[in-house]
Amino acid sequence: MELSPRIRHLVHSPIGAAHALLELRVNDQPLLDLSQAAPAYPPAPVVADRIAEAAHEPTSSRYAPQPGLPGLREAFAADLTEAYETPMTADEVLITGGCNQAFCVTVSALTDPGDSVILASPFYFNHDMWLQVEGVEARHLPAEEDHLPDPARAERLIDESTRAIVLVSPGNPTGVTIPPSRLAAFAELARRRGIALIVDETYRTFRPTSAPAHELFSDPEWHDTVISLHSFSKDLAIPGHRIGAVVSGSAVQVEALKILDCVAISASWIGQEACIAGLLHAGDWRAEQSARVADLQRHFESVMQGRPGGFELVASGAYFGWVRFNSDTDTATMLRRLVTETDILVIPGTAFTPDDEHFLRFSFANLIPAEIDELGVRLDAFDPAPDPEPT
Numbered sequence: 170m171e172l173s174p175r176i177r178h179l180v181h182s183p184i185g186a187a188h189a190l191l192e193l194r195v196n197d198q199p200l201l202d203l204s205q206a207a208p209a210y211p212p213a214p215v216v217a218d219r220i221a222e223a224a225h226e227p228t229s230s231r232y233a234p235q236p237g238l239p240g241l242r243e244a245f246a247a248d249l250t251e252a253y254e255t256p257m258t259a260d261e262v263l264i265t266g267g268c269n270q271a272f273c274v275t276v277s278a279l280t281d282p283g284d285s286v287i288l289a290s291p292f293y294f295n296h297d298m299w300l301q302v303e304g305v306e307a308r309h310l311p312a313e314e315d316h317l318p319d320p321a322r323a324e325r326l327i328d329e330s331t332r333a334i335v336l337v338s339p340g341n342p343t344g345v346t347i348p349p350s351r352l353a354a355f356a357e358l359a360r361r362r363g364i365a366l367i368v369d370e371t372y373r374t375f376r377p378t379s380a381p382a383h384e385l386f387s388d389p390e391w392h393d394t395v396i397s398l399h400s401f402s403k404d405l406a407i408p409g410h411r412i413g414a415v416v417s418g419s420a421v422q423v424e425a426l427k428i429l430d431c432v433a434i435s436a437s438w439i440g441q442e443a444c445i446a447g448l449l450h451a452g453d454w455r456a457e458q459s460a461r462v463a464d465l466q467r468h469f470e471s472v473m474q475g476r477p478g479g480f481e482l483v484a485s486g487a488y489f490g491w492v493r494f495n496s497d498t499d500t501a502t503m504l505r506r507l508v509t510e511t512d513i514l515v516i517p518g519t520a521f522t523p524d525d526e527h528f529l530r531f532s533f534a535n536l537i538p539a540e541i542d543e544l545g546v547r548l549d550a551f552d553p554a555p556d557p558e559p560t
Contacts, residue, residue, distance in 0.1 A: 179301055183294055183520035190508045201544055204514045206341065206488040206532045208406040212447070213454035216405055219446035223439045233438040235426055237264025237414075241441045244448040245399075245414060252373070255386040263422045264441060266433045268371050268400035268413035273299050274432070275396055275415055278424035279365055280305045280332045287326050287334045289318040291491070291521035291528070293341045293369065306330070309523050316345045316484045316491075320354040324362070333365040333396075334358070338382065339372040342521045342530035344466075344486025346376050352383040360394045365421075371400040372487035374459050375534075392418025401440075403488070404455060405447040410440030462488065462534045468541050469533040478548035480529075490531035491518075496553045500525050503553070511547040 242259035249257040265271040282304030290309040338347040359366035397416040402408035473482035484491040500517045518528025
């Protein structure tokens with residue numbers, strides 16, 4: 170039988186590829202795992218209790234209503250109303266099996282093979298991968314010196330095949346938050362050119378401010394242009410339950426539901442019950458986790474300020490540090506050397522950029538302060554010079 174050339178040429182998960190390097194470890198010291206950006210801490214007790222309780226309820230093993238449990242859609246609409254200081258309704262919320270699925274069903278609802286989508290670079294690797302799966306051209310929009318995408322530069326990439334612009338804020342892998350004014354400029358561009366603006370807001374609760382992330386929802390006609398994607402994985406520390414959301418107008422949701430019906434039918438009932446409990450009863454816990462991660466970011470920035478081992482922190486925020494290394498070594502080799510020589514596991518920047526720009530993504534939120542200190546010690550002792558040529 171023949172397998173799809175499009176899928177055969179797709180890269181494997183950068184997370185899985187990085188973890189495969191752990192088999193090469195020879196040292197006895199503990200691993201410093203800065204790879205996957207999944208919470209290493211448990212959910213709030215009220216969320217864990219609700220998961221256990223829901224497991225014994227007869228309805229929880231059934232298919233949930235396809236758009237999501239009404240209680241979750243209403244609770245999340247209320248959460249969005251408070252966060253964005255703009256009235257939002259449950260009808261504007263579609264629940265999905267994680268934010269990755271939210272992106273996939275949205276893009277599939279918007280595009281056909283041969284279309285193009287603009288991805289702000291550095292991009293989230295699963296976004297780029299899904300466009301390849303769908304046969305959609307990814308047009309990479311390089312960041313400016315301030316690590317932000319430029320609407321004017323994006324407009325030069327738009328033609329009759331372009332269906333959407335994709336932004337991630339705070340960014341993965343950079344952690345950089347796009348200011349509301351810049352997001353508004355992208356929304357105006359998308360509206361004027363008749364395309365969608367997709368904003369992945371997975372890490373919105375880990376921004377450096379409690380002010381609204383943007384004012385896009387205050388525009389009475391936002392449904393015609395803006396699609397906002399969300400995740401409960403990081404916010405409530407329940408990544409394994411795979412719950413996300415598409416916030417959009419009804420036109421997008423009608424088409425996305427067709428795709429959802431073919432992929433997962435509906436998101437997990439128990440996971441949705443967990444989200445309801447978290448949104449209604451874990452507000453203080455959510456704020457505490459956000460503050461704790463912010464403290465870790467400041468500690469990480471302090472440790473990296475001296476460029477230990479020549480590794481330069483060029484941007485940080487949310488869960489991430491975007492780190493440049495100054496060496497002739499290619500990124501794949503540097504990743505392997507960090508694992509085998511220092512027992513530090515990170516993700517290569519080549520997962521997020523079309524070319525090798527000598528970057529690494531450090532997910533500092535997985536560590537405790539003492540481990541961040543140890544990270545600095547190990548990097549400082551590391552020689553970033555390339556391996557000597559064999560004789």
